Amino acid sequence: MTGEPQPLAPGSTIGILGGGQLGRMLALAAARLGFKCHIYAPAGDTPAFDVAHSHSCAGYDDERALAAFAAAVDVVTYEFENVPLETAARLARHAPLYPPAKALKVSQDRVAEKSFLGDIGLKTADWLHDDDIEAVVAQAAGEFDGKGRRGIVKTCRLGYDGKGQVRVTDVAGLREAWQALAGSALILEWEVPFRCEVSVIAARSRTGEVRCFDIAENRHENGILRSSTVPARIRPQTAAAAHGIAERLLANLDYCGVVGVELFVVDSDAGEQLVVNEFAPRVHNSGHWTEAACTVSQFEQHIRAIAGWPLGNPARHSDAVMENLLGSEIDAVPELAGQDRTMVHVYGKREARDGRKMGHFTRLTR
Amino acid sequence: MTGEPQPLAPGSTIGILGGGQLGRMLALAAARLGFKCHIYAPAGDTPAFDVAHSHSCAGYDDERALAAFAAAVDVVTYEFENVPLETAARLARHAPLYPPAKALKVSQDRVAEKSFLGDIGLKTADWLHDDDIEAVVAQAAGEFDGKGRRGIVKTCRLGYDGKGQVRVTDVAGLREAWQALAGSALILEWEVPFRCEVSVIAARSRTGEVRCFDIAENRHENGILRSSTVPARIRPQTAAAAHGIAERLLANLDYCGVVGVELFVVDSDAGEQLVVNEFAPRVHNSGHWTEAACTVSQFEQHIRAIAGWPLGNPARHSDAVMENLLGSEIDAVPELAGQDRTMVHVYGKREARDGRKMGHFTRLTR
Numbered sequence: 096m097t098g099e100p101q102p103l104a105p106g107s108t109i110g111i112l113g114g115g116q117l118g119r120m121l122a123l124a125a126a127r128l129g130f131k132c133h134i135y136a137p138a139g140d141t142p143a144f145d146v147a148h149s150h151s152c153a154g155y156d157d158e159r160a161l162a163a164f165a166a167a168v169d170v171v172t173y174e175f176e177n178v179p180l181e182t183a184a185r186l187a188r189h190a191p192l193y194p195p196a197k198a199l200k201v202s203q204d205r206v207a208e209k210s211f212l213g214d215i216g217l218k219t220a221d222w223l224h225d226d227d228i229e230a231v232v233a234q235a236a237g238e239f240d241g242k243g244r245r246g247i248v249k250t251c252r253l254g255y256d257g258k259g260q261v262r263v264t265d266v267a268g269l270r271e272a273w274q275a276l277a278g279s280a281l282i283l284e285w286e287v288p289f290r291c292e293v294s295v296i297a298a299r300s301r302t303g304e305v306r307c308f309d310i311a312e313n314r315h316e317n318g319i320l321r322s323s324t325v326p327a328r329i330r331p332q333t334a335a336a337a338h339g340i341a342e343r344l345l346a347n348l349d350y351c352g353v354v355g356v357e358l359f360v361v362d363s364d365a366g367e368q369l370v371v372n373e374f375a376p377r378v379h380n381s382g383h384w385t386e387a388a389c390t391v392s393q394f395e396q397h398i399r400a401i402a403g404w405p406l407g408n409p410a411r412h413s414d415a416v417m418e419n420l421l422g423s424e425i426d427a428v429p430e431l432a433g434q435d436r437t438m439v440h441v442y443g444k445r446e447a448r449d450g451r452k453m454g455h456f457t458r459l460t461r
Numbered sequence: 462m463t464g465e466p467q468p469l470a471p472g473s474t475i476g477i478l479g480g481g482q483l484g485r486m487l488a489l490a491a492a493r494l495g496f497k498c499h500i501y502a503p504a505g506d507t508p509a510f511d512v513a514h515s516h517s518c519a520g521y522d523d524e525r526a527l528a529a530f531a532a533a534v535d536v537v538t539y540e541f542e543n544v545p546l547e548t549a550a551r552l553a554r555h556a557p558l559y560p561p562a563k564a565l566k567v568s569q570d571r572v573a574e575k576s577f578l579g580d581i582g583l584k585t586a587d588w589l590h591d592d593d594i595e596a597v598v599a600q601a602a603g604e605f606d607g608k609g610r611r612g613i614v615k616t617c618r619l620g621y622d623g624k625g626q627v628r629v630t631d632v633a634g635l636r637e638a639w640q641a642l643a644g645s646a647l648i649l650e651w652e653v654p655f656r657c658e659v660s661v662i663a664a665r666s667r668t669g670e671v672r673c674f675d676i677a678e679n680r681h682e683n684g685i686l687r688s689s690t691v692p693a694r695i696r697p698q699t700a701a702a703a704h705g706i707a708e709r710l711l712a713n714l715d716y717c718g719v720v721g722v723e724l725f726v727v728d729s730d731a732g733e734q735l736v737v738n739e740f741a742p743r744v745h746n747s748g749h750w751t752e753a754a755c756t757v758s759q760f761e762q763h764i765r766a767i768a769g770w771p772l773g774n775p776a777r778h779s780d781a782v783m784e785n786l787l788g789s790e791i792d793a794v795p796e797l798a799g800q801d802r803t804m805v806h807v808y809g810k811r812e813a814r815d816g817r818k819m820g821h822f823t824r825l826t827r
Contacts, residue, residue: 102795105807105820123489126512129794129807129820145514146492387756390804390825405799412778412802412825428495429468433771436778438756441471441495454471454495459756459778 102403103169105129108148109398110168110190112155112182114141116442116452117174117378120386122147124394130402135164142443143174155182165189172352172401176202176376177253193301193351193401198376201348205251205282205373212371215347217340219371220359221285224251228273231283232266238285239265245286248272250279260318262286287370289359293327296382297341298396299350301403307338308393308409311381311417313357319450323381323417325388329360333367344374353397355379380452384417385409387438387457414461425453434458468769469535471495474514475764476534476556478521478548480507482808482818483540483744486752488513490760496768501530508809509540521548531555538718538767542568542742543619559667559717559767564742567714571617571648571739578737581713583706585737586725587651590617594639597649598632604651605631611652614638616645626684628652653736655725659693662748663707664762665716667769673704674759674775677747677783679723685816688784689747691754691777695726699733710740719763721745746818750783751775753804753823780827791819800824 114136122132131148153160250259261272297307312327357372382393391407436459480502488498497514519526616625627638663673678693723738748759757773802825
C-alpha cells in the first residue's frame with residue numbers, strides 16, 4: 096500500500112483473522128460503528144461467525160481463500176498473536192494490516208520479545224536461552240544454589256494460558272523440564288518476586304496518538320486469568336509509569352490498534368517497580384471490563400484505531416471487577432445476570448470443555 | 462403452547478420479525494448473552510441481517526417461509542408493531558411469541574389503543590372517531606369555536622414518525638384533513654396542552670416482574686424524535702406515576718418484553734399530570750440512551766424478558782442525552798466519535814435518505 100489510507104467509511108468491511116471470542120467481540124463493536132465484518136478462521140468452534148456479515152472457513156495457508164478474503168475487505172486485523180507471518184505478509188500486500196506484522200513477529204517468540212523489550216529500555220524478567228542445555232545449565236547453576244532463585248522453563252512459541260511452562264528450582268528440575276518440553280525452542284525465565292500482576296490496555300492510532308485505559312490488577316490461577324480489577328492497588332506514579340511503558344512499546348513497533356501489556360509490580364526500597372511480563376498485539380482478556388465501565392470499550396477502541404477514526408476517551412465511569420467463566424461455570428450465567436450492576440457476556444461456544452473460556456461477567460463496584 | 466416455557470439456554474435461537482435498526486440492536490444484545498438470532502424480513506434495506514446468525518428474506522404472508530422460520534427458532538419477537546396479526550397468530554402456534562399478540566392488536570389501531578387505555582383507567586387525549594365525517598363535525602364544531610381547541614386528524618393505522626397526521630383548528634380544516642387522508646379509518650385527537658413529552662421504557666418478565674428505566678424527556682421535530690434526555694425535568698412523584706402507568710399497562714396486556722410508553726406532561730393547578738400519548742410494544746427510540754448509561758440496555762432487557770432470564774437492574778450510572786442522526790447527519794459520525802464520553806451507534810443502512818434514522822449518539826453528561 097502506498098500513502099496513508101483514508102478513514103474507513105461506515106459500510107466498509109473489516110477482515111478479522113480468528114473466529115474466537117475476541118474476534119466475536121471485535122465484530123460486535125464494529126457493527127455498532129456501522130462496519131461489516133468478515134471473519135477468517137479454520138474449521139472449529141468459531142463463535143465469531145455467528146455475528147459477522149460474512150466468513151471464510153479455511154486454513155491460514157490456503158492461498159486461494161486468503162486472496163478472496165483480502166479482496167473482500169478494506170482492512171485486516173487479527174484476534175490472536177500466532178497468525179503465521181507468511182499469512183500476514185501475504186494479506187498485507189493487498190490490504191492494510193493492523194497491528195503491523197512486526198508486532199506479530201516480536202510477540203510470537205519469547206526470545207525475540209524479551210530482546211526487543213530490552214533493546215527499547217524496558218525491564219523484563221532475567222532470562223537464558225541457548226539451544227544447548229549444557230550451556231543453560233552452566234549459567235543457571237549458580238543462580239539456583241547460590242541465590243535460591245526459581246525459574247520457569249517455557250516454550251519460546253505458541254504457549255498460552257500457562258501451557259508449555261514448567262517451574263524449576265534446581266539443575267535437576269531444569270534438565271527434566273528441558274526434556275519434557277523437548278522439540279520446541281525453550282527459554283528459562285527467572286521468577287520475578289512480584290507483589291501483584293497488572294496490565295495496561297492501550298491503543299495507538301494510525302497517526303501516533305496513544306490512549307491508555309486505567310490499569311487493571313489481575314489474578315491468575317494455573318496460568319489462566321481469573322479476574323481483573325480496576326483500579327489496581329498501585330500508586331498513581333506507578334500507573335503513570337505503566338502507561339509510559341505502553342507508549343514506548345507502541346511507538347517502537349509503529350503500532351496501530353489495541354495492545355495488552357502484562358506487568359509485574361515489584362516492591363523495592365525505591366518503591367514500586369514495573370517489570371514487563373509479556374504483551375499481546377490484540378485486545379486482551381484483562382481489558383474486558385472496559386465494556387461495562389467505559390463509554391468506549393477496548394474492542395471499539397481497536398476498531399476505531401484500525402479504521403483511522405479518532406480514539407475514544409478511555410476514562411472509566413465506574414470501578415469494576417471482571418471475572419472469567421471457565422468450562423461449566425458458564426451455567427451460572429442466568430443467575431449472575433440477575434445480580435445488580437452486573438454485565439454478563441457469553442461467547443456462544445458450542446463446547447464447555449474444562450478450563451475453556453466460555454464467558455465473563457463484569458460487576459460495577461462503585 | 463402449553464405450560465410455561467423454560468428459560469432459554471445460551472445457544473438457543475431467537476427469531477426477530479423485522480430487519481431494521483431495532484432488530485439489529487436486539488440481535489447485538491442477544492449475541493452478548495450467547496443467543497443466536499434469526500431475522501425475518503421482506504427484501505429491502507435490512508441492516509439486522511449483517512449481525513445475525515441467519516435470516517429469512519420473505520414477505521409476512523409467505524406461509525412456507527414463516528413455517529421454516531418458526532421451526533428454526535426457540536422464541537419469536539418483533540421490532541415493530543405493525544406485524545400482521547395473522548402472521549403473529551400463525552407463528553404463535555409453533556413458538557412462544559413475546560410480546561403477546563394482544564399488544565400488537567391494541568397498538569396497531571389508535572381507536573383500539575385509546576379505548577383500551579381508557580378502559581384500564583389511563584388518561585389519554587380526548588378523541589373522536591366515526592366513519593361518518595358529519596358525525597365527527599357535529600361533535601367537534603363546538604370545541605373549535607367555543608373553546609379554541611386544536612385537533613390532529615390521524616390515520617388509525619400504520620402512522621409513524623408524524624406520517625399520516627394533519628393538524629386542524631376549525632371545521633373547514635377538519636373536512637380538508639379528512640379528505641386528504643381519505644381511504645384510511647381516521648381519528649380526531651384533541652391536542653393536549655403539554656409542557657413537555659416524556660417516555661418510560663419498561664420491561665415485564667414472563668413471571669410478571671416489572672422494571673422501569675428512568676424517565677426520558679423527548680424532543681420531536683416534524684413528528685420525528687430528535688433527542689431524549691435523562692433525567693427528565695419532572696418531579697419525583699410524576700416519575701413514579703409514569704412508572705405506575707407502565708406497570709398498569711403491562712399487567713393488563715399480560716405482557717412480556719420491553720414497552721415504550723410516550724406521555725405528555727401537563728401543568729395544572731393540581732401539579733404535573735400525565736396523559737398517555739401512545740405506546741409501542743417493542744424497544745423504543747427514546748430508550749437508546751440506556752445502551753450508554755445503564756449496565757443493561759433496553760435491548761438486553763427485552764432479550765432477558767423473552768428468554769425467561771432475570772431482568773436487569775435498570776438504574777443508570779450517568780445522566781445522558783441521546784440524539785438521532787437523520788439522513789446525511791450520519792456523516793458527522795467520525796467527528797462525533799472523537800468527542801468525550803460520547804457513544805455513537807451507526808445502523809449500517811445502505812441509503813441515507815432525508816429524514817431517515819441512520820444512527821444516534823449518546824453523550825454522558827454527568
